[in-house]
Amino acid sequence: xxxxxxxxxxxxxxxxxxxxxxxxxxxxxAGMPAELIDALIAQGARELTIVNNNAGNADTGLAAxxxxxxxRKILCSFPRQADSWHFDRLYRAGxxxxxxxPQGTLAERIRAAGAGIGAFFxxxxxxxxxxxxxxTRRIGERDYVLEYPIHADYALIKxxxxxxxxxxxxxxxxxxxxxxxxxxxxxxxxxVRETVELGEIDPEHVVTxxxxxxRIVRVPASLKKAA
Amino acid sequence: xxxxDRKQLAARVARDIPEGAYVNLGIGLPTLVADFLPxxxxxxxHSENGVLGIGPKPAPGEEDEDLINxxxxxxxxxxxxxxxxxxxxxxxxxxxxxxxxxxxxxQVSASGDLANWHTGAADxxxxxxxxxxxxxxxxKVLVMMEHLTKNGESKIVERCTYPLxxxxxxxxxxxxxxxxxxxxxxxxxxxxxxxxxxxxxxxxTGVPLKKPLIAA
Numbered sequence: 001x002x003x004x005x006x007x008x009x010x011x012x013x014x015x016x017x018x019x020x021x022x023x024x025x026x027x028x029x030a031g032m033p034a035e036l037i038d039a040l041i042a043q044g045a046r047e048l049t050i051v052n053n054n055a056g057n058a059d060t061g062l063a064a065x066x067x068x069x070x071x072r073k074i075l076c077s078f079p080r081q082a083d084s085w086h087f088d089r090l091y092r093a094g095x096x097x098x099x100x101x102p103q104g105t106l107a108e109r110i111r112a113a114g115a116g117i118g119a120f121f122x123x124x125x126x127x128x129x130x131x132x133x134x135x136t137r138r139i140g141e142r143d144y145v146l147e148y149p150i151h152a153d154y155a156l157i158k159x160x161x162x163x164x165x166x167x168x169x170x171x172x173x174x175x176x177x178x179x180x181x182x183x184x185x186x187x188x189x190x191x192v193r194e195t196v197e198l199g200e201i202d203p204e205h206v207v208t209x210x211x212x213x214x215r216i217v218r219v220p221a222s223l224k225k226a227a
Numbered sequence: 228x229x230x231x232d233r234k235q236l237a238a239r240v241a242r243d244i245p246e247g248a249y250v251n252l253g254i255g256l257p258t259l260v261a262d263f264l265p266x267x268x269x270x271x272x273h274s275e276n277g278v279l280g281i282g283p284k285p286a287p288g289e290e291d292e293d294l295i296n297x298x299x300x301x302x303x304x305x306x307x308x309x310x311x312x313x314x315x316x317x318x319x320x321x322x323x324x325x326x327x328x329x330x331x332x333x334q335v336s337a338s339g340d341l342a343n344w345h346t347g348a349a350d351x352x353x354x355x356x357x358x359x360x361x362x363x364x365x366x367k368v369l370v371m372m373e374h375l376t377k378n379g380e381s382k383i384v385e386r387c388t389y390p391l392x393x394x395x396x397x398x399x400x401x402x403x404x405x406x407x408x409x410x411x412x413x414x415x416x417x418x419x420x421x422x423x424x425x426x427x428x429x430x431x432t433g434v435p436l437k438k439p440l441i442a443a
Contacts (some may be wrong), residue, residue: 027276027313028299029292053313080354091352100353103275104317104360123363124321127394129345130355160326166431173276174293179312207312 002217003164006196009039012189012215016154019223021049021073023110023155023181024062024164028054031174033158033191034061035219040156040176041065048073051110051150053177055079055087071096075150077103092217102130105147107180113142113149114212122147159208162192163199166213167206175207182212193217228423231403238263240329240371240401244270248326249319250376251275251361253291253343254298256371257329271305275357277316280308297357320357320364328365330358332397334387335433339397339409341370342389355392362393374402374431381433383407383414402429413437 006012013036013037016022022040026032050071055078056063061097065071067086079087082128090096101109101168112120121144125131135146157178159168170178182188195218231239233256241263242264244250251273252258261281267358272281282303283338285291290301319325334342341362345357362368372382383400399417400407405428406417415437419428429436 028295030276030295030299031293078354078356080352088352090314092350098353100355102355102359103313103357104321104364107313107317124360126363128359128391130359170310172291172293172304173274173278173295175312176277177308177313180314 016045020153023152024052025157027176036156049073051075058083062117073097075099109150111180113151152185155188157190166210168208189215237283250327253330280305325365328361332370341388341392371401374404
């Protein structure tokens with residue numbers, strides 16, 4: 001019998017090694033898997049490459065992972081925020097590498113990895129600093145920049161509900177990068193508010209089909225830390 | 228002259244958004260446009276983080292941390308709204324499905340180049356978000372900004388000195404002094420605020436302007 005349920009965040013992340021590439025879901029705090037990130041900090045893996053839209057907010061979640069100096073490199077579209085002080089400090093000290101990627105290109109590079117695409121041409125960033133050194137091509141009337149997929153060892157995702165096959169639903173704009181990150185990693189670990197029996201999620205409503213999901217941990221909302 | 232304040236500028240932009248339009252409002256000043264969309268027009272607001280049909284701000288205490296806009300502010304969803312993931316959201320943008328993007332700017336060039344993501348300062352931490360996707364993807368890119376910098380220099384320039392967000396992408400510029408269309412043959416003034424004439428607007432602006440067909 002298939003069951004992707006795992007007892008704890010710690011158990012779900014035990015095999016992450018130093019130097020791993022990890023996709024971390026979330027747009028700001030919406031969808032950020034805070035309990036999984038706490039477990040990753042406790043687990044101790046270092047020299048990580050992290051992919052997220054941002055570079056952490058305030059002192060929890062991704063910001064705490066960065067603050068703990070576990071991240072060698074981050075790929076993101078919008079690191080600089082009013083409360084991104086952990087990233088700002090390490091970036092200015094030259095202790096973290098930044099690959100700045102336009103948000104839509106970030107999403108498409110992740111999607112491409114999950115979909116088996118070798119590379120793609122996008123019009124975004126053509127003629128800007130962020131396309132410097134990249135291959136370009138004129139196709140029809142437009143100019144495009146060649147971009148490559150972002151493959152990852154792990155994806156850490158927060159979803160709303162899961163069944164034991166790993167079918168997922170999300171909640172509102174906390175969906176954001178979840179469905180594409182789930183596709184793009186060798187091992188996708190999901191924390192959910194609620195686990196349900198097979199069949200309780202209407203097949204018409206499954207957002208991420210279980211084929212993309214490997215490990216599920218239930219984190220009831222009542223255990224959530226105050227933001 | 229009667230410079231438009233932020234709200235008046237937002238109202239001026241809002242006036243030009245037609246019934247049925249799909250619109251992305253950038254972070255900051257453009258977000259204000261939502262408050263001035265004419266009542267009775269159905270206009271569907273998009274946000275990069277995966278939502279169509281953004282409604283008004285939630286009442287205090289009604290905020291939901293899972294329902295935010297690209298500026299990470301709490302929002303509400305209109306009846307008929309939809310959620311979707313990031314790749315679909317940027318497919319809407321890049322795939323030319325959005326009718327309008329309204330963006331802020333540091334500079335716009337006479338040929339419609341846009342600079343709005345980076346000052347180029349050596350110690351600045353760069354952040355781009357969805358700006359470059361919106362600049363190339365929306366059917367019409369509307370810029371709203373103050374006409375002049377704090378030092379009185381024109382933000383409409385021959386060539387942008389700040390790093391570009393997109394080349395030849397701006398269709399129309401709304402400032403606190405004028406509305407200007409970016410056309411293949413140059414910058415056409417659409418209208419000017421009360422108390423400012425074309426000659427004075429031209430003197431303040433860094434590049435040649437063409438007169439409106441009908442005196443403003």
